[in-house]
Amino acid sequence: MTLFLERGYDEVTVADIAERAGLTKRSFFNHFADKREAVFASVDALQESVLAALAEADADLGPLDAAVWAFAQAAAPVGDYPDLARARQALIDSCLELQERDLMKRASMASAVAGALERRGVPRRSAAFAAQAATTVFTTALDDWVHEPERGLAPSIQGALDDLRTSLRSEDQGAHHHGGRADGHAAVLVPEP
Amino acid sequence: MTLFLERGYDEVTVADIAERAGLTKRSFFNHFADKREAVFASVDALQESVLAALAEADADLGPLDAAVWAFAQAAAPVGDYPDLARARQALIDSCLELQERDLMKRASMASAVAGALERRGVPRRSAAFAAQAATTVFTTALDDWVHEPERGLAPSIQGALDDLRTSLRSEDQGAHHHGGRADGHAAVLVPEP
Numbered sequence: 307m308t309l310f311l312e313r314g315y316d317e318v319t320v321a322d323i324a325e326r327a328g329l330t331k332r333s334f335f336n337h338f339a340d341k342r343e344a345v346f347a348s349v350d351a352l353q354e355s356v357l358a359a360l361a362e363a364d365a366d367l368g369p370l371d372a373a374v375w376a377f378a379q380a381a382a383p384v385g386d387y388p389d390l391a392r393a394r395q396a397l398i399d400s401c402l403e404l405q406e407r408d409l410m411k412r413a414s415m416a417s418a419v420a421g422a423l424e425r426r427g428v429p430r431r432s433a434a435f436a437a438q439a440a441t442t443v444f445t446t447a448l449d450d451w452v453h454e455p456e457r458g459l460a461p462s463i464q465g466a467l468d469d470l471r472t473s474l475r476s477e478d479q480g481a482h483h484h485g486g487r488a489d490g491h492a493a494v495l496v497p498e499p
Numbered sequence: 500m501t502l503f504l505e506r507g508y509d510e511v512t513v514a515d516i517a518e519r520a521g522l523t524k525r526s527f528f529n530h531f532a533d534k535r536e537a538v539f540a541s542v543d544a545l546q547e548s549v550l551a552a553l554a555e556a557d558a559d560l561g562p563l564d565a566a567v568w569a570f571a572q573a574a575a576p577v578g579d580y581p582d583l584a585r586a587r588q589a590l591i592d593s594c595l596e597l598q599e600r601d602l603m604k605r606a607s608m609a610s611a612v613a614g615a616l617e618r619r620g621v622p623r624r625s626a627a628f629a630a631q632a633a634t635t636v637f638t639t640a641l642d643d644w645v646h647e648p649e650r651g652l653a654p655s656i657q658g659a660l661d662d663l664r665t666s667l668r669s670e671d672q673g674a675h676h677h678g679g680r681a682d683g684h685a686a687v688l689v690p691e692p
Contacts, residue, residue, distance in 0.1 A: 370667050409602040431639070432666035438635050439667055442628065473625035474563050474632055474667060 355380035373440030388455035416441040548573035566633030581648035609634040
């Protein structure tokens with residue numbers, strides 16, 4: 307990360323990284339498939355921690371709360387290094403191929419969390435939706451927090467979770483005015499002919 | 500798409516595509532930055548249609564309902580071609596670089612829809628969450644529908660929307676048992692020390 311920040315992502319070679327770390331290029335490739343992967347090593351580690359935390363989450367929590375709680379637990383150590391997190395985010399934003407890999411890592415995270423929720427007995431589709439939402443909550447909170455670190459990472463996560471629920475729920479307040487259904491869901495789609 | 504299905508994505512060159520379409524390679528590159536983009540031309544067109552539909556959506560609809568309604572309107576013509584949609588999905592699933600581009604296109608879709616919601620007066624963060632959720636609802640519904648086309652695309656979208664709400668909402672039913680707050684949101688996170 308220090309090398310990337312010093313010289314810019316494109317200017318750093320795998321040989322440079324290996325040399326700085328006191329490794330051979332071959333050792334590098336034993337750990338990472340390519341240069342991009344080195345940027346996301348912390349995400350892979352976070353994913354492992356999220357899955358471990360989720361296995362410990364209170365059985366009474368619903369899927370979204372359980373997943374968000376697991377993110378908050380796993381990310382707690384990150385909360386001590388807002389400058390590093392901000393620099394890492396700026397690095398990813400600087401480079402299209404890192405943005406692509408970042409999206410792949412988020413999809414992988416959501417998929418892994420969904421699998422862990424299923425192992426808690428959550429039905430497949432609910433697990434997928436909750437995992438996706440929890441991943442969105444976490445990435446949104448991380449982005450808030452790197453720009454406003456004094457708030458703290460955990461409160462940022464709680465705030466993003468509350469905002470997500472409010473954003474998706476607001477329709478219900480108006481459901482009675484435009485076609486609310488007996489099951490509490492608004493029917494918004496024109497039926498097929 | 501016919502060429503990709505005949506020969507496999509990797510075996511088809513831009514020259515092949517241009518020839519089949521009766522164009523020069525130069526004309527191809529006037530339309531598409533690379534071979535991958537040709538696979539996603541329909542997504543770019545869909546995005547335009549979603550934005551156009553959203554501009555027409557009932558002003559009383561909340562952001563998630565408005566965005567999902569716009570997807571349903573824009574995707575209605577797709578509903579006549581389940582075989583094409585299924586073949587396209589299989590093509591993307593067959594190739595990592597197409598999966599990456601697919602994720603980029605979904606992110607671009609969510610971002611464009613969020614912008615359109617903001618133009619309807621939805622606050623920035625609510626717009627982002629609703630747009631992301633609507634994109635998830637649509638891609639989930641599309642996946643359901645290509646595997647079960649007799650159900651119809653619009654009912655699949657409505658079903659996915661209902662399921663998303665149920666999945667994310669279920670926590671509230673238990674909020675009184677484990678730390679519900681006066682504002683109706685469950686507080687699930689351990690406060691920072």
